[in-house]
Amino acid sequence: MIYRLRDIILSFIGLIIFSPFILLIIIGLFFTQKKIFFTQLRPGKNEKPFRLVKFSTLRDIEEGENEYINQQARLTPLGKYLRKLSLDELPQLINVLKGEMSLVGPRPLLLQYLSIYTEEQRKRHLVKPGITGWAQVNGRNQISFSQKFEYDLWYIANRSHWLDIKIMLMTLIKVFKREAVYVDEKTTEELFDGTN
Secondary structure, X not given: OHHXXXXXXXXXXXXXXXXXXXXXXXXXXXXXXXXXXXXXXXXXXXXXXXXXXXXXXXXXXXXXXXXXXXXHHXXXXXXXXXXXXXXXXXXXXXHHHOOOOEEEOOOOOOHHHHHHOOHHHHHHHHOOOEEEOOOHHHOHHHOOHHHHHHHHHHHHHXXXXXXXXXXXXXXXXXXXXXXXXXXXXOOOOOOXXXXX
């Protein structure tokens, strides 16, 4: 209950503080790529699906193009800037207000991964997914999925308000340094196949 109250207060304050930036981003996306939001079903607490919302950063897939190959080529000019500053994540404050996410927790991954998780890996869904998390401040997109899951499970076992504050402060530092935004020069997000 205390975590939920904290999330409501901080996400509401965050939406107010960032509202001028959110408005500018919406206007910028409308005039440069028409598509403003990206939404996708993701597993939440206890694997219950919810619709995650982000600012759109990729152009549409062209015919015959693989969605996950050379993703950086699909980044729009504004989208590239939004990702570097993690501003594409701002709409998730709405997910937090709705109670679907928390400010801090394991990042919500794709629904298709649920069928290939080990029983230990599934435990990452014992808490609400977060906008940021322990794995994000310890490597983000440049660590393997197995490392991410280890960090997620460590977070769940050691979860506390003090740890959450530490993660939020570390997140701000990472954002300003723009560290580990991409997997490599072509990939913005790696796919999990049950082994990596």
